[in-house]
Amino acid sequence: MTRTSRSFRMTATVAVAALGLLATACGSGGDSTDTASDGKPVTLNYWTWTLGAKSTVEAFNRTHKDIKVKFSEIPSGTEGYSKLANAVKAGNAPDVATIEYQMVPEFASQGNLIDLSEYAGETVKTKFPQSIQDLVTFGGKTWTVPYDAAPQMYYYRTDLFEKYGIEVPGTWDEFKTAAEKVKKKDKDVRLASMPKSDPALLAALAWQAGGKWFSIDGDAWKPGVDDAATNKVATYWDGLIKDDLVQTFTGWSPEETKARASGKTLSFLGASWSAGGMKTSMPDLSGKWAAAPMPNWGTAAGGNYGGTSYGVLKGSEHTEAATEFITWLTTNKAGVEARLADLESPSSALPANPEMREVAAAKFDTGYFNGQDIYQLASEQVDAIVPGWTWGPNQMDVYTAIQDETAKSGFTQGIRAGQEKAEKGITERGLELAK
Amino acid sequence: MAAPSAPAVGHKAVHAPAAGPPGTSRLRRGQRRTAALFIVPFFVLFAVVMVAPIGYAVWMSLFEERSSGLGFGGTERAFAGLANYTKALSDAGFRDSFVHIALYCAVYIPVMIGGSLALALLVDSALARAKRFFQLALFLPHAIPGLIASIIWIYLYTPGLSPVLDLIGSFGGSWDFYSNDHVLLSMVNLCAWQWMGYNMVIFYAALQAVPREVIEAATVDGAGAFRTALQIKVPMIASAVVMTVLFTCVGAIQIFTEPKLLNQRGAPSIDTEWSPTLFIWKAGFVQHDYGTAAAASLMLALLGVVLSYLVTRLGNRWKAAQ
Numbered sequence: 001m002t003r004t005s006r007s008f009r010m011t012a013t014v015a016v017a018a019l020g021l022l023a024t025a026c027g028s029g030g031d032s033t034d035t036a037s038d039g040k041p042v043t044l045n046y047w048t049w050t051l052g053a054k055s056t057v058e059a060f061n062r063t064h065k066d067i068k069v070k071f072s073e074i075p076s077g078t079e080g081y082s083k084l085a086n087a088v089k090a091g092n093a094p095d096v097a098t099i100e101y102q103m104v105p106e107f108a109s110q111g112n113l114i115d116l117s118e119y120a121g122e123t124v125k126t127k128f129p130q131s132i133q134d135l136v137t138f139g140g141k142t143w144t145v146p147y148d149a150a151p152q153m154y155y156y157r158t159d160l161f162e163k164y165g166i167e168v169p170g171t172w173d174e175f176k177t178a179a180e181k182v183k184k185k186d187k188d189v190r191l192a193s194m195p196k197s198d199p200a201l202l203a204a205l206a207w208q209a210g211g212k213w214f215s216i217d218g219d220a221w222k223p224g225v226d227d228a229a230t231n232k233v234a235t236y237w238d239g240l241i242k243d244d245l246v247q248t249f250t251g252w253s254p255e256e257t258k259a260r261a262s263g264k265t266l267s268f269l270g271a272s273w274s275a276g277g278m279k280t281s282m283p284d285l286s287g288k289w290a291a292a293p294m295p296n297w298g299t300a301a302g303g304n305y306g307g308t309s310y311g312v313l314k315g316s317e318h319t320e321a322a323t324e325f326i327t328w329l330t331t332n333k334a335g336v337e338a339r340l341a342d343l344e345s346p347s348s349a350l351p352a353n354p355e356m357r358e359v360a361a362a363k364f365d366t367g368y369f370n371g372q373d374i375y376q377l378a379s380e381q382v383d384a385i386v387p388g389w390t391w392g393p394n395q396m397d398v399y400t401a402i403q404d405e406t407a408k409s410g411f412t413q414g415i416r417a418g419q420e421k422a423e424k425g426i427t428e429r430g431l432e433l434a435k
Numbered sequence: 436m437a438a439p440s441a442p443a444v445g446h447k448a449v450h451a452p453a454a455g456p457p458g459t460s461r462l463r464r465g466q467r468r469t470a471a472l473f474i475v476p477f478f479v480l481f482a483v484v485m486v487a488p489i490g491y492a493v494w495m496s497l498f499e500e501r502s503s504g505l506g507f508g509g510t511e512r513a514f515a516g517l518a519n520y521t522k523a524l525s526d527a528g529f530r531d532s533f534v535h536i537a538l539y540c541a542v543y544i545p546v547m548i549g550g551s552l553a554l555a556l557l558v559d560s561a562l563a564r565a566k567r568f569f570q571l572a573l574f575l576p577h578a579i580p581g582l583i584a585s586i587i588w589i590y591l592y593t594p595g596l597s598p599v600l601d602l603i604g605s606f607g608g609s610w611d612f613y614s615n616d617h618v619l620l621s622m623v624n625l626c627a628w629q630w631m632g633y634n635m636v637i638f639y640a641a642l643q644a645v646p647r648e649v650i651e652a653a654t655v656d657g658a659g660a661f662r663t664a665l666q667i668k669v670p671m672i673a674s675a676v677v678m679t680v681l682f683t684c685v686g687a688i689q690i691f692t693e694p695k696l697l698n699q700r701g702a703p704s705i706d707t708e709w710s711p712t713l714f715i716w717k718a719g720f721v722q723h724d725y726g727t728a729a730a731a732s733l734m735l736a737l738l739g740v741v742l743s744y745l746v747t748r749l750g751n752r753w754k755a756a757q
Contacts (some may be wrong), residue, residue: 082720089725109506110723139507197701219504250701255595264595393506397722404706425722428522430501 042321044069045094047084049076050308051276052339052347059338060328067321069096078396081107088112088314095316096325099144101135101307102200102391105214108143109393109431114312117142119323127331131387132352136309143311145326148273148349150307151381152204152294155274156267158370159288164266166191168292172236175295179245182266192267193259194237195251196406199399199418200306201269205237206230206415207303207389208294214392214422220432221393223422225402226415232297234411241410257281269294271305272378276348279368286368291377293384302384308349333359340364350378394425489736496520496729519730523718528708529731533738535709540687543623547683548676551631555638556664570639574632581629585696588625593700613702621702622693630686634679641675642668670757677750684742688735691716711735 046057046069057071072094074080081103087093099107107113116124121142124133128146136144156168164185169175179191195201203213211229215222224230240246247265249256259265261282268274278289294302310326312319329335336356339347340363348364351357361375392398401421406414426433462470499515502508523529558569576584591597592612603610612621645668653663669676691712697705698713707721708714711731719728 078721085723086720105506109502109510111510139505141507195701197699216505221505248701249595250699253593253700254590255593258595394722400707400717400721404708407701407703407706428724429506430503431506432504 041066041068042318043067044096044318044322044325046071046096046325047074047080047087047094048098049074049080050098050339050347050349051273051345052342054344055342056329056335056338059334060325063334064328067325069325078400081396084313085110085112091315093313093315095312095318095322096310097313098147098308099311101146101304101309102203102395104136104144104309104311105138105391105393106395107311108138108141112314113143114314114316114319115141115143116145116312116319116323119312119319120145120327123327123331127353127355129352129354129382131385134387135304135307135391144309145311145323145330146307146309146352147330148307149352149378149382149385150271150273150304151302151350151378151385152208152269152271152305153274153374153378153381154267154292154294155270155278155289156292157263157285157288158290160263160266164189166266169295170293172295172297176236176240176245179240180243183245189264189266190245190247191265192269193247193249193256193265194241194269195256196248196411196414197403198251199402199406199414201251202230202233202237202402202406202411202414204271204303204305205233205269207386208301209233209297210301210386212389213398213418214390215388216390217434220434221426222434223392223398223419223426225398225418225422230415231412234415238410238412261285269305271307272350272374272381273306273348275364275369275374276346280345287370290369290372291374293377293381300384301386302381303389304385307352331356336360337363348374350375350382392422392426393431394422394429397425398422489733492729492733495725496733497726499726500723515726519724519726520734523714523727523731523734526714528706529711529714532708532711532714536688536690536711539619539622539690539710540684542619543626543687544680544683546623547627547630547634548680550627551634551679552638552669552676554631554635555642556668558635558639559642559668560660560664570636573635576628577630577633579629581692582696584629585625585692588621588628589696589700592621613697613700615704618697618702618704622690622697622705625693626687626690630683634683637675637679638672641672645671673750673754673757677747677754680750681743681746684746685739688739688742711738 041064044067046053048071053071053073057069060067060069074083074097084093084097085107093112099113104113117140124136124142124145129149132146132149136142136146154168161168164182166178166181167174169178175191182189182191206213206227206229209229209232211224211227211233213223213225213227213230215224237246241248247259249259249265256265260268261284275291279286282289293300296302310329312322312326316322329339330351331353333356336351336359339349340360346365349360351360357375357379361373361379364375366372366374398418398421402414402418405417423433496519497515497517498512499519500510501513502510554569554573558566558573561569579587591599594600594611600610600612611617649671650663650667653667658666689712690710694705694709694713695716698707698709708717712735715728715731715735718724718731
């Protein structure tokens, strides 16, 4: 073997290997946006992960000649928002997408949303309660149209609460006592599970306790992810986990569902929308679940856990048609009814618009809950939601920071990491940080 | 596609060192055109899917998006110079991610190369009929897409779902696949399961090329099966071993799917920026910071190039010593 050919081969191998390395990390996807030609109906692309979307779109397409909606299911959470943000960058974003309230400031400030003030500002102002308007209005502009309010709710197994002799806890103190009692009676069973991987739940609990993760101070953001109220909540849950009084299944995981379905977990911390999914994930347990207000810190209070709105993404050429579809989704009787009528995955979201709330309540099948009026209960909880909460401009990053650190060393450390990340993210992007 | 116009060049090229064995370059014009026709598609593809994206990544890595005030007035792109590079390098998460993959490689590469080499030697010395079966059976895991394999293994790792853990539990034992001490091994196991069969096939194919008379000679000289394997067969497939180490290294530093899924399933020590590719993914798609993501990608690519060079260099020295 000659020297030349060896070094040539080496160079070639190095080049090939390096190129193989670079061939990764490029992903694109999604359908291209249709452009309407004259006389033909406008086609809107609609990306969502919400329950009941399929039947809603079918109902819309049945009743509308000039607009056709094409629905694609995308993942929820970080993956879904990444997909949306990338699609905007790549210029193939859908016209309409579900944007949770917690993501509205981030999506708006990243330039991913079209300002809807002109198209839907009036609808939002006249049809939704002030507390909900505040979640979609920033810098004097309306960015999205709200769909639901998501008051926290506590779901529990009536049969097993009876079996273990526990009362429905009204406060967090009672919750702890009940958790101790359950553990004492059966070492394999726990009152509830507190996922370390669901910072949105922690946010809702902090909200309930009076925390404010972000606020706007003039022209500056003021993060408070580790404020006193959030610290109280974090310390409480770290304590329950340390004493092995609650399970810590990964949120939304099969093992979490399995423990609920098999009676190893007696209750869970959910929201108004949780009820819809229970029917499909635990069909055998029909009639055995009931809902109650979330335990509180002594006085009735609640937070929003999730909650969705609809936005038009940058790049859409059909803002007007998209707004029409969104308005129908959020404030039209037929839109709300269709969402609840879905056979495979009916929604139980509580519309933020009071009129639609009645429509939804009338349509929701309460059979699963032994006739309990879930919508009535959820409506009452909306009034208890603590006002003044604002989501941050880098919410997703703050969430992952909390999640990473919580997994390593608990919620108390998690919220510190969240606060640091909030401050760092705001400064790095050139945004104003309040001092 | 302009063919070289000066006819004299064709003859000079024979003496150029990189032109390969003499004769191949002594082509007539028509043949040159045909050769160009075959080569050009490669260079077009190479330019479109390799050079252009790299160039674009370099370009992107020099810019950042800036907003002001509350940020609702939109964003603007500003030239950042090398700021994105220093930002990534000064991020403890990015630096740690290289420590993580170094540890991972320290365990994974010996397990992988040693394991697949051992399997290949075993299959090579097995009965003729069993050979085909083992070859197929061991290769089979590689036919399963990596993502699916990860999901299956994570199912087997998860307490409350896993039949394996149930079995361990029924004997009174316990094992936590996600704990800080075990999670790296769980990841190595997952990746080794997927790739061992593949590398085994490469080694096995190379073993087929070892002349049988050499092995017969060794046997006649009194070498046992074990000695033949270590002192005759392994040195004779050194090229295949070096190549496999190279590919395994380059693959390992890009590990993404496995830590991503382990993170989602709540393994405490696998955070959202555990490996460089996860850091890049997060910078680009969670923090919307394409500039830093591009800068970090280029640095990872550079590491890949350096690593490939080192592996090849050391490998050649080893081969020469055999």
